[in-house]
Amino acid sequence: MRKYELMTVFSTEEDKFKAASDAVRSVLANFGAKIDKEESYGDRDLTYVIEKQKRGRFVLFTVSANPAKITEIESQFKLTQNLLKWLFVKIED
Incomplete structure (x- = not known):
């Protein structure tokens, strides 16, 4: 497992946010990833319009996951509605 x-x-939108954040947690759990920490950065203006949205709710997850599963997790994120963008960054030990 790598962090x-x-x-x-x-x-x-609150209901869309709840559904999408639950979907992200579910996808991570389905691929054996463990959420170590979850930190909300609140609503912020986006630099550019994404899916007709000018604002987004930013959430940072710290996860432990198998490196071989990251590509599969990202494939599932593409199917998640109301998840506008995501980025995995490896934490160096």
């Missing part, structure tokens, strides 16, 4: 930071940008 990663996962920055996510969700829709700002």
